[in-house]
Amino acid sequence: MMDKAIVVGVDGSQAAKAALAWAADDAVRTGLPLRIVHVREPWRRETEPTASNVRETMAEWHMLLLGESAEQARAFAPAAQVSTALATGAVVQRLKTEAETAATLVVGGKGHGRLPTFAIGSVTAELAGHTASPLVVVRTFTMEQRGEIVIGYDGSPDADAAMAFALEQARFRAARIRVLHGSRYPALAPHPVGYGPVPMGETNELAGRLALWREKSPHVEMVETIVPGSAVSALVEASRTADLVVVGSRGRGGFASAVLGSVSHSVVRRARCAVAVVSAARPDDPNRADDPHR
The missing domain is CATH 3.40.50.620 (HUPs)
Known part of the structure; x- marks a missing residue:
């Protein structure tokens, strides 16, 4: 298991930030690396922006999100080995693929509206029971340990x-x-x-x-x-x-x-x-x- 990672999906939502904190904390506890993944869904023909500057802005936003997530993880868990990945494709399928080589897959309980969402009943429901690794769903995170x-x-x-x-x-x-x-x-x-x-x-x-x-x-x-x-x-x-x-x-x-x-x-x-x-x-x-x- 030592070559596996705690994988967390991020989308900028509050729930995803809670999931990131949980995953970073778990990475420190287990001594496993933390892999932060953001899935970028491909443009559909009818919605693809025609202006190149719009596409560039969106690309910058995706990378900025990953960078900020990595900074947050390192601030929360300085001892964790952190890496990031920007994936393109259908959110559920890409996260299932990540789970195939993960120790644990972590997602937030609810995500952003039009962004790839982890809302209960959509992505999370499609993932739960269908991932090769355990799936952890997080809506809030606290440092308090109840034992x-x-x-x-x-x-x-x-x-x-x-x-x-x-x-x-x-x-x-x-x-x-x-x-x-x-x-x-x-x-x-x-x-x-x-x-x-x-x-x-x-x-x-x-x-x-x-x-x-x-x-x-x-x-x-x-x-x-x-x-x-x-x-x-x-x-x-x-x-x-x-x-x-x-x-x-x-x-x-x-x-x-x-x-x-x-x-x-x-x-x-x-x-x-x-x-x-x-x-x-x-x-x-x-x-x-x-x-x-x-």
């Missing part, structure tokens, strides 16, 4: 990939892990009142899987909470006092949905802290997250 990382866990492959990422973050932050899990009813199906008790077999299976994760990272404190209510509400409420919320992009129901757009999407949209969305890699991917059960 807790929250993860929604249901034992699915994506949840295990999310757990691996959460434990890595916990080690770098000297934080504890709070594991939230509940019944495996589909996110959009009718639920018994209060969800009812978690089935004993399911509880035992999750307890066994979490015990293996504890053995793998004995120095990270891990506490569990079984949630009888809404998965989204529980994760959002826990985000109020957390440094990071981590969710798998898909799961068995309860804490993840068959497609991003239910629980994971709602948590990204409503959480009060940064949210990491993690997908399990393909079995033949050498960079997949460790699973202690293999």
Whole structure:
């Protein structure tokens, strides 16, 4: 992983600046280089300016944005190794390409209007669950460290990939892990009142899987909470006092949905802290997250 970088997408918005600060802070914690990427969408024929000075002005603006972002990152994290890249193309595809060789891809929760935007429901929704690296979505950033990382866990492959990422973050932050899990009813199906008790077999299976994760990272404190209510509400409420919320992009129901757009999407949209969305890699991917059960 040491040859990989923390990659952050910038567009000049306040959310992108928060994402830049988060990424710079993470680069310092992990000792990884920071790569700042700005995607310039190509002119469409009907909108391409005819005056050369307009094109030159826009080109200067793109480079200025990258330069200012690099200066901000170095001021915030002088020890970080910072590089910049100006990419041309469709925003989503270019960032997916960046994620293929990144340790983590970081974006802001909402971007500028007509500029390439990271608004929830557009670029972020298209990226979440579809990147080779974990995707971290940031709307605000604070230096305050609360010492807790929250993860929604249901034992699915994506949840295990999310757990691996959460434990890595916990080690770098000297934080504890709070594991939230509940019944495996589909996110959009009718639920018994209060969800009812978690089935004993399911509880035992999750307890066994979490015990293996504890053995793998004995120095990270891990506490569990079984949630009888809404998965989204529980994760959002826990985000109020957390440094990071981590969710798998898909799961068995309860804490993840068959497609991003239910629980994971709602948590990204409503959480009060940064949210990491993690997908399990393909079995033949050498960079997949460790699973202690293999």
